Amino acid sequence: MTDTLLRPGSGMLPGGPGEGMLVEVRGEGELRTQDMNLNIGPQHPATHGVLRVVIDLDGEKIVRATPVIGYMHRGFEKLAEARDYRQIIALVNRHDWLSAFCNELGVALAVERMMELEVPDRAEWIRVLMAEWNRVLNHLMFVGSFGLELGAITPVFFAFREREDIQGLMESATGGRLHFTYTRVGGLKEDLPRGFLAASAKMTRNVRVRNSEYRDLLEGNEIFKARTRKVGILPPDVALDYGVSGPTLHATGIAEDARVTEPYCRYDKVNVHVPVGATGDSYDRFQILLARIDASLDIIDQVLDNIPPGPVNVKLPKIVKAPEGEIYVRTENPLGQGGYYLVSDGKKNPWRLKMRTPSFNNISAMSYLLKDQLLSDMIAILGSVFFVVGDVDR
């Protein structure tokens, strides 16, 4: 045999029964263990939703990981073609249920720009205010769930305590707790209730104080650092290749943010701070999340200083029709960049509404991130590449 490798002393005890025997070691001389195929999901506690990840495991090490999506496809884009523009606003705040207001804002902006509508100043400011509260609401959720996935069960309860307060605040203005449906084409459903701005200012102070509790609980925790530092590093170029956006992109050091690069509403009048990370690992992504909460609270404070009195709506005909044409609108949604490509043939419903959702692109990077990681690290990565399954599938 020509391919036989002779290795004296490989695994042989001196004086043992095999001493002096010729040992044949074929192949590369390594024991091959069988890979195990494991379906994580669609029902699994770590995928918060119905994402399925098919992984091949060698021991606890992931050889290959393939995210399988589509378990929550509800056909929103197709459905939008059969709904008029007012109905669409109630529709789009459902695919990413954690950033409802930001989603409806994107569609309203698209329609308004096509119609060349001038939206009242106060309405635009309130939109900024609400979008930022929604961002805080969203990020709190992920702060809590990330801790939960790493086994720290307390932050999620703290996060929900704050979420409850903020939801109460938004409910007082919009009537909704999750699906706000507060935006209208040409403005808002109605003006803010009396005392909202004062309550809002008080809330920013509260959330700021409590934000430091998360820093104490998680950021300064040695075990948390050990679990997240240098885990799931996403290089900037790979992130851009996959179209990753939002906090996940910012963690890699790229400060691309539609609120700054292509301001909408009144984001050009406020000072938007975009926190960026250095290494793009899970720890950075988490830090960015906390920093973004603070940044959003700063924006809310600026809005409270600047918000003018006035109407919040323009008079529109009973049936809103976008003129013939097409438009692409970018917004910075909490999870990343939202894109709304609207094609209209002049009728009361769109000919085509294509949504670019941040979660879809974020989840695409998963195969890259999960390769050669440990099963435990997979949870740390899944929790820190922020996605909502409804937002992936739409």
Place this chain on the structure above:
Amino acid sequence: MTESLLALDNVWLALLLKVAAIVGFFLVAPLVVGYIEHKGLAHMQARLGPMEAAFHGIGQLPADGIKFIQKEDIIPANADKWVFSLAPGVALVPAMVILAVIPLGPGLWAEDLDTGVFFALAVSSVSVIGILMAAWSSASKYSLMGGIRAAAQLIAYELPLVLGAAAVVLQAGTMSLVGIVEAQNDFRILGVVPMWFVLPQALGFLLFFVASLAELSRPPFDMPIADSELIFGHMTEYTGLRYAFFMLAEYAGIVVLSALAVVLFLGGWYPLPGVGLPSFDVLFLPGEVVAALAGFAVTMGKIVALAFVMIWFRATFPRLREDQLQRISWLAFIPLAILNIVVVAVFKVVA
């Protein structure tokens, strides 16, 4: 006092009383710890916990138990039925057996073995076999991975646990658990200041406590059940009463290992270092019984305090990774434990 209160002339009656006492304690003490976990954890997390079942949810765990009995007992089709059915028992019984040698008060023990420490530690690791049986027989990949993690964890953490206890044995000069408690009462720092072993053995106590967390799969070492990764590890496929047995085994394990730590390091039933228990007659109760009851209360207080710390850890820490745990154990804990023994031995010879 070196005789058990239950050592009667009639051997069979004594045996019956001992078994009844152990089983009673075994069924009640975990419920106490479980209730503290429910409420303590809840209040640490800004919520109330169970409130509806009796006064402030005090009846929640018995109610849960009744619910578990009513649940369908599912055995997966591909499971190894005998092993699957036996596993909860194998996990549960060791905790009960250890209770036989643990002194809970002066005269309150079933047996005072000369090799008490050895017996307790040897039996405590049997429960991992139950976990392995459950993991292997469930025919589930998640269970299997949980079982493998549990086995790896046992190998890594049995050593610091045993070595931490060995240093105490060295200092006390006896392996009898009752003897160790008495030795702590007689111990004086520099021959003057009365102190329990927790101070001279501070390192050993720390190692023992952390290792017992790992042995029990309590956070931050709950990788074998890691609910966000492995669903629930070896318990994934269990339902009904068998699942309840596993839960009972977990809480009984907390009680037993806390009790061991109390006996080995925290002076057993003595309320303060160098302070004895009241042993005067109260009404119709003879002094012996009064001392035993007071000692039991003190021991339970210490057990509950240790259990509370374990619950506190659960509220505070994320989960470690399996390889990180192994690294800590083999590179830090085991060398430290050996160093501890060496230091204790040197002092023992010098003093």
